[in-house]
Amino acid sequence: MQLNGCRSFRSMLGSPDLSLANNAYLGIPSRRWDANAWKRQSSSAEQLPVLMSLFGGEMSLLRSPLQPPSPGFSFDLTERNAVLGRLLEGSPPPRPVKTGTTISGMVFRDGVVLGADTRATSGDIVADKMCAKIHRISANMYCCGAGTAADTQKTTDLLASNLALFSLNSQRAPRVLMAASILQDTLYRYGGQIGAHLILGGVDYSGNHLYTVGPYGSVNKLPFVSMGSGSMAALGILEDRYKPDMEVEEAKVLVRDSVQAGIMGDLGSGSNVDLCVITARTVDYIRPYQESQYTNGRDRKYKYPRGTTALLSEKVVPLRVELVTEAVQRMETH
Amino acid sequence: MAAAATMMFGQEQMVSSNNDMAPDWTSKEVSTGTTIMAVEYDGGVVVGADSRTTTGAYIANRVTDKLTPIHDRIFCCRSGSAADTQAIADMVTYQLGFHSIELDELPKVETAANLFKASCYRYREELTAGIIVAGWDKRRGGQVYSVPIGGMCVRQQVSIGGSGSSYIYGFMDANYKPGMTKEQCMELVTNAVSLAMERDGSSGGVVRLAAISESGVERRVVLGGQLPKFFTN
Numbered sequence: 001m002q003l004n005g006c007r008s009f010r011s012m013l014g015s016p017d018l019s020l021a022n023n024a025y026l027g028i029p030s031r032r033w034d035a036n037a038w039k040r041q042s043s044s045a046e047q048l049p050v051l052m053s054l055f056g057g058e059m060s061l062l063r064s065p066l067q068p069p070s071p072g073f074s075f076d077l078t079e080r081n082a083v084l085g086r087l088l089e090g091s092p093p094p095r096p097v098k099t100g101t102t103i104s105g106m107v108f109r110d111g112v113v114l115g116a117d118t119r120a121t122s123g124d125i126v127a128d129k130m131c132a133k134i135h136r137i138s139a140n141m142y143c144c145g146a147g148t149a150a151d152t153q154k155t156t157d158l159l160a161s162n163l164a165l166f167s168l169n170s171q172r173a174p175r176v177l178m179a180a181s182i183l184q185d186t187l188y189r190y191g192g193q194i195g196a197h198l199i200l201g202g203v204d205y206s207g208n209h210l211y212t213v214g215p216y217g218s219v220n221k222l223p224f225v226s227m228g229s230g231s232m233a234a235l236g237i238l239e240d241r242y243k244p245d246m247e248v249e250e251a252k253v254l255v256r257d258s259v260q261a262g263i264m265g266d267l268g269s270g271s272n273v274d275l276c277v278i279t280a281r282t283v284d285y286i287r288p289y290q291e292s293q294y295t296n297g298r299d300r301k302y303k304y305p306r307g308t309t310a311l312l313s314e315k316v317v318p319l320r321v322e323l324v325t326e327a328v329q330r331m332e333t334h
Numbered sequence: 335m336a337a338a339a340t341m342m343f344g345q346e347q348m349v350s351s352n353n354d355m356a357p358d359w360t361s362k363e364v365s366t367g368t369t370i371m372a373v374e375y376d377g378g379v380v381v382g383a384d385s386r387t388t389t390g391a392y393i394a395n396r397v398t399d400k401l402t403p404i405h406d407r408i409f410c411c412r413s414g415s416a417a418d419t420q421a422i423a424d425m426v427t428y429q430l431g432f433h434s435i436e437l438d439e440l441p442k443v444e445t446a447a448n449l450f451k452a453s454c455y456r457y458r459e460e461l462t463a464g465i466i467v468a469g470w471d472k473r474r475g476g477q478v479y480s481v482p483i484g485g486m487c488v489r490q491q492v493s494i495g496g497s498g499s500s501y502i503y504g505f506m507d508a509n510y511k512p513g514m515t516k517e518q519c520m521e522l523v524t525n526a527v528s529l530a531m532e533r534d535g536s537s538g539g540v541v542r543l544a545a546i547s548e549s550g551v552e553r554r555v556v557l558g559g560q561l562p563k564f565f566t567n
Binding site: 192218220 | 387389392394395397398415416417420421453456457460461
């Protein structure tokens, strides 16, 4: 991507300039992440400081602690990944935790029902059997997230805190449309690099609303939706049985059935079904609504009673703290 | 068929590798592979579009509304990347709304078209957006401006866009005549978009129409069963 002195479209919207960050680092073309970038060679002389920084924590990766971090994405950790790759030598690198997922939602007479499975996968392993994919945005809004687990969690957290601040500042409950717009703006600015496929549902004074937001920042407002790897299975159920203005129990069953279709038909989805029923008056977060029929219970108890480990001796050394100075600073309180 | 300039690619890559269990289309950008159309008549314009939004081979939204109001009497038809066109349309809506308040009158359609052109041309390397701006203003009546990928801006009496438009250039050339009434334009647009939907895999769903004139905006939807039927080979 050319720079030519003119900033990119996304940075004009006030944001990290991805093309700058990308071009500066190894000339990777903008918006294209090379999965093999971590394999690139770096000299052995660089290994030691990078290795030390591994143990020294993330801050030490900055060129100097006095220098403010540059805006935009930082690809510093790819050096660390390259070193780790050589250490692991041959075995594949750890992959980001993705929620191969089935999430769905629908609008019914009195509000919105959201549903999700609870499996989080890391490659072929189930990383979390009881992952919570329905995130609270505000009292009247919840958001299901599919895609990269870290991205959905952070994006929804950020949205929740911004909306809470807005609520406090304006003395108003936020509208679902506002949340969808904020999500859209944020995700668009990062050009698809944030792998968050979201279903946002809620009830506000203007009615019951359901939106999907894609990782590139596209928004669709629909009466029923599904996202994630199991979305096609779920959508089949919804397309077949959805009717406008359904009653709450029927809607819950329909959403459960749609998520169940994803659990059975998609390898990336499984375990339990969580539901969240949002109406103007109440929110019913049912976790789990349905438990997996395929888990076997634990064979033994892993809790050890007090006294299992024998106490042989005890020595108490009091830490003597010397009071050097004491200063009182008054706080201005009105 | 990736030859036409108006075809959308949307083959963006993401962090996830293709070995994942997730289907291919989760890593593709959402595109409105589309058919959009706008026609001028004496007293206003008629705009029309299909309703399909795709991510790769999957239809993310089968009832999309690609006819986006920019101002009271100005609409835009969006084709290309869904995210890019939504972002541009939001920006232009803001800019035009601000301008109209300052002016204290309805903005010109030409102004809206220039605002689209300004963004689409300046950021042409990063955007995938093919837009048709259409509306009514009191100085020049109904106008249609085409702002395709690349960011040029040209006024036309009839304009088609999107991946499905390739299939209806002949139909449009043969059937459009200047001096048609509003109903004739509605019928022309319905027929044209239906024909394109029949042939283009990236277009489908329902046909959305809007007629914009001095008196207001009349919106219509032609549902699947009511679409005009043509000879199916």
